[in-house]
Amino acid sequence: xxxxxKQDIILAGVGGxxxxxxxxxxxxxxxxxxxxxxxxxxxGMAQRGGAVQSHLRLSKDRIWSDLIPRGEADMILSVExxxxxxxxDFLHPGGKLVTSSTPFxxxxxxxxxxxxIGRIREIPGSVIVDSEALAKEAGTSKVxxxxxxxxxxxxxxxxxxxxxxxxxxxxxxxxxxxxxANIRAFELGRRAAG
Amino acid sequence: MDREILLGDEAVALGAVHAGLAAGYSYPGTPASEIMExxxxxxxxTKAFIASWSVNEKTAFEEALGVSFAGKRALVSMxxxxxxxxxxPFMSASLTGANGGFxxxxxxxxxxxxxxxxxxxxFYAQFxxxxxxxxxxxxxxxxxxxxxxxxxxxxxxxxxIRMVTRLSHSRAGVETRDPHPPNELHYGARQCWTLLxxxxxxxxxxxxxxxxxxxxxxxxxRFNKLEINPDDKSLGVIASGIAYNYVLENxxxxxxxxxxxxxxxYPLPEELVxxxxxxxxxxxxxxxxxxxxxxSLKGLFGLPGKRLIGKLSGHLPLxxxxxxxxxxxxxxxxxxxxxxxxDFKLTGRPPQLCVGCPHADTFKALNKAxxxxxxxxxxxxxxxxxxxxxxxxxxxxxxxxxxxSVGMAKGAAEAxxxxxxxxxxxxxxxxxxxxxxxxxxxxxxxxxxxxxxxxTVAMTGGQPSFxxxxxxxxxxxxxxxxxxxxxxxxxxxxxxxxxVRILREEIEYAGIxxxxxxxxxxxxxxxxxxxx
Numbered sequence: 001x002x003x004x005x006k007q008d009i010i011l012a013g014v015g016g017x018x019x020x021x022x023x024x025x026x027x028x029x030x031x032x033x034x035x036x037x038x039x040x041x042x043x044g045m046a047q048r049g050g051a052v053q054s055h056l057r058l059s060k061d062r063i064w065s066d067l068i069p070r071g072e073a074d075m076i077l078s079v080e081x082x083x084x085x086x087x088x089d090f091l092h093p094g095g096k097l098v099t100s101s102t103p104f105x106x107x108x109x110x111x112x113x114x115x116x117i118g119r120i121r122e123i124p125g126s127v128i129v130d131s132e133a134l135a136k137e138a139g140t141s142k143v144x145x146x147x148x149x150x151x152x153x154x155x156x157x158x159x160x161x162x163x164x165x166x167x168x169x170x171x172x173x174x175x176x177x178x179x180x181a182n183i184r185a186f187e188l189g190r191r192a193a194g
Numbered sequence: 195m196d197r198e199i200l201l202g203d204e205a206v207a208l209g210a211v212h213a214g215l216a217a218g219y220s221y222p223g224t225p226a227s228e229i230m231e232x233x234x235x236x237x238x239x240t241k242a243f244i245a246s247w248s249v250n251e252k253t254a255f256e257e258a259l260g261v262s263f264a265g266k267r268a269l270v271s272m273x274x275x276x277x278x279x280x281x282x283p284f285m286s287a288s289l290t291g292a293n294g295g296f297x298x299x300x301x302x303x304x305x306x307x308x309x310x311x312x313x314x315x316x317f318y319a320q321f322x323x324x325x326x327x328x329x330x331x332x333x334x335x336x337x338x339x340x341x342x343x344x345x346x347x348x349x350x351x352x353x354x355i356r357m358v359t360r361l362s363h364s365r366a367g368v369e370t371r372d373p374h375p376p377n378e379l380h381y382g383a384r385q386c387w388t389l390l391x392x393x394x395x396x397x398x399x400x401x402x403x404x405x406x407x408x409x410x411x412x413x414x415x416r417f418n419k420l421e422i423n424p425d426d427k428s429l430g431v432i433a434s435g436i437a438y439n440y441v442l443e444n445x446x447x448x449x450x451x452x453x454x455x456x457x458x459x460y461p462l463p464e465e466l467v468x469x470x471x472x473x474x475x476x477x478x479x480x481x482x483x484x485x486x487x488x489x490s491l492k493g494l495f496g497l498p499g500k501r502l503i504g505k506l507s508g509h510l511p512l513x514x515x516x517x518x519x520x521x522x523x524x525x526x527x528x529x530x531x532x533x534x535x536x537d538f539k540l541t542g543r544p545p546q547l548c549v550g551c552p553h554a555d556t557f558k559a560l561n562k563a564x565x566x567x568x569x570x571x572x573x574x575x576x577x578x579x580x581x582x583x584x585x586x587x588x589x590x591x592x593x594x595x596x597x598x599s600v601g602m603a604k605g606a607a608e609a610x611x612x613x614x615x616x617x618x619x620x621x622x623x624x625x626x627x628x629x630x631x632x633x634x635x636x637x638x639x640x641x642x643x644x645x646x647x648x649x650t651v652a653m654t655g656g657q658p659s660f661x662x663x664x665x666x667x668x669x670x671x672x673x674x675x676x677x678x679x680x681x682x683x684x685x686x687x688x689x690x691x692x693x694v695r696i697l698r699e700e701i702e703y704a705g706i707x708x709x710x711x712x713x714x715x716x717x718x719x720x721x722x723x724x725x726x
Contacts, residue, residue: 027365044308045307049546064443066361070518070532082540090532111540
């Protein structure tokens with residue numbers, strides 16, 4: 001296998017679901033492995049319970065655009081199923097979609113959940129993980145983002161060791177309990193993705 | 195040399211720190227807030243300079259200008275519409291000039307991610323006839339900020355750094371250099387800084403006389419780059435700021451690219467522009483914001499013998515930010531293959547007030563109090579509470595600019611709107627509402643002002659508010675609102691009936707009254723308890 005030189009990832013979710021923590025972990029792992037990184041974020045009004053996304057670009061070559069061009073994303077990693085579909089036109093035909101199945105219902109016209117999951121399954125190779133159940137198993141429903149990071153781990157261009165190391169960098173200052181829950185969440189997500 | 199991962203905003207801030215900054219001032223506003231957040235963080239650690247939030251952008255600008263008068267290096271940062279608030283000192287600072295290096299950092303928000311318009315600050319730089327840098331990436335944001343301080347002192351002018359949301363809020367690696375030592379105190383010359391007509395005429399002549407030199411500086415700038423492809427005369431691209439990245443993104447795997455002029459400064463590097471245009475048949479201008487470059491090339495008569503394309507020709511959208519795709523289309527390249535959603539219907543997920551937000555309780559009480567009271571007008575303002583526009587609240591009729599609610603409620607009341615109600619947050623009131631309330635109190639206008647005191651600047655991430663708590667109440671009384679018509683309520687469901695009654699009483703009172711709804715922002719309370 002030739003070494004992969006770049007990976008473009010759309011991180012998706014709802015404001016407050018912790019997608020920037022996922023971005024931080026992947027960024028740090030990528031930097032350690034010699035990648036250049038650009039990461040476009042959403043700040044401000046949209047963070048108030050609205051749809052948020054982050055464009056995460058890792059490359060051994062120079063990265064020009066802060067935004068991933070539509071059709072160039074290698075992966076959509078979403079903490080919420082409706083949000084997983086919102087950025088589908090960024091994904092290239094062979095791209096991977098990894099999403100939580102746990103809906104975040106804060107709008108009156110949330111789509112029928114059966115149809116939603118059905119549509120996600122139509123995307124070849126899509127990975128759907130029950131992040132809520134696994135996060136609870138890890139100790140707290142707050143670590144759903146880390147469950148999803150675990151679920152994406154084997155398809156990321158960085159190694160799992162580097163990811164775990166940057167999880168420690170991020171969560172160790174918040175205490176042992178938080179760190180352990182996140183490490184468990186990562187493992188559970190990784191196993192659930194098969 | 196160190197390498198750090200920084201937001202674009204942080205790269206500007208660190209550039210300023212390393213340029214020997216003495217003081218920075220700002221008012222929170224997306225996408226510029228992180229500049230001051232970062233300065234405060236570093237300043238608290240090193241104690242090497244002052245970094246502080248101000249009451250509004252005009253105040254911030256004038257504070258920074260005072261630092262420059264004192265011969266030290268100063269920065270003022272704001273979002274694009276903040277420069278409207280600071281426009282008065284901004285336009286005249288062009289005449290006083292800078293003594294210590296003086297940077298005006300303005301972050302534009304094309305696509306209006308968190309704003310009420312998408313005005314382009316480059317026009318302000320042109321209007322004031324000052325120099326402006328437009329970084330394309332994080333390294334440039336850092337390097338240009340450092341260079342801008344030197345240029346400001348060399349030319350004795352304020353210098354603008356123009357940012358846009360996508361650069362402000364993107365992270366990437368920045369290589370930093372050794373810091374520059376801070377300046378000593380040395381006062382500005384009084385004949386330059388006292389803009390009496392007799393002095394102002396002299397100063398304005400200086401502004402006009404220095405223009406050719408600014409153009410020369412632009413032409414010599416290492417940030418303006420002309421790359422010629424001698425084999426392709428069909429197309430040449432002029433791209434500024436992050437639009438340059440979108441052009442290069444689309445040619446990253448290509449063997450050949452067209453001739454490209456990267457524009458990073460204003461005034462434009464005229465000779466470089468001429469050189470590019472002379473070599474090609476079609477000129478595409480790609481710029482983020484309004485078509486400033488394109489319009490100046492087009493003039494009234496266009497480019498003789500050339501085809502000029504861009505936003506004005508419809509090859510790029512006039513509204514909203516650019517993207518790799520829109521630029522790709524303008525370059526006439528084939529779209530990339532991508533997945534599509536087909537006919538699955540996506541529902542939007544607009545931002546909304548947090549569950550349990552005090553504003554929601556205030557809006558609920560206000561809606562109830564206004565029931566059956568004729569045709570009320572509710573004039574709102576800039577902040578989280580603007581989300582009261584959406585269901586289930588449907589509580590407000592307007593949102594225009596910082597502080598507009600109070601003046602609009604007065605005008606509307608005078609036009610016959612009743613009840614006329616203004617709704618404004620504590621920080622926005624401090625920013626731009628006080629003077630309008632002074633006016634309404636002087637005229638004893640028949641209106642109700644509701645100040646939502648959540649003790650913080652919530653929307654932009656919880657910066658400190660100056661007009662909150664006891665001070666807020668004293669301000670209201672101080673501008674002349676009768677004490678018996680200053681009412682304080684607690685927006686909680688358990689006080690709903692009582693709050694509705696108080697609101698009704700003041701709506702019925704035929705004069706000015708102010709209701710202060712006091713309850714701390716949930717997000718801020720949560721952050722505090724986390725820290726504790």
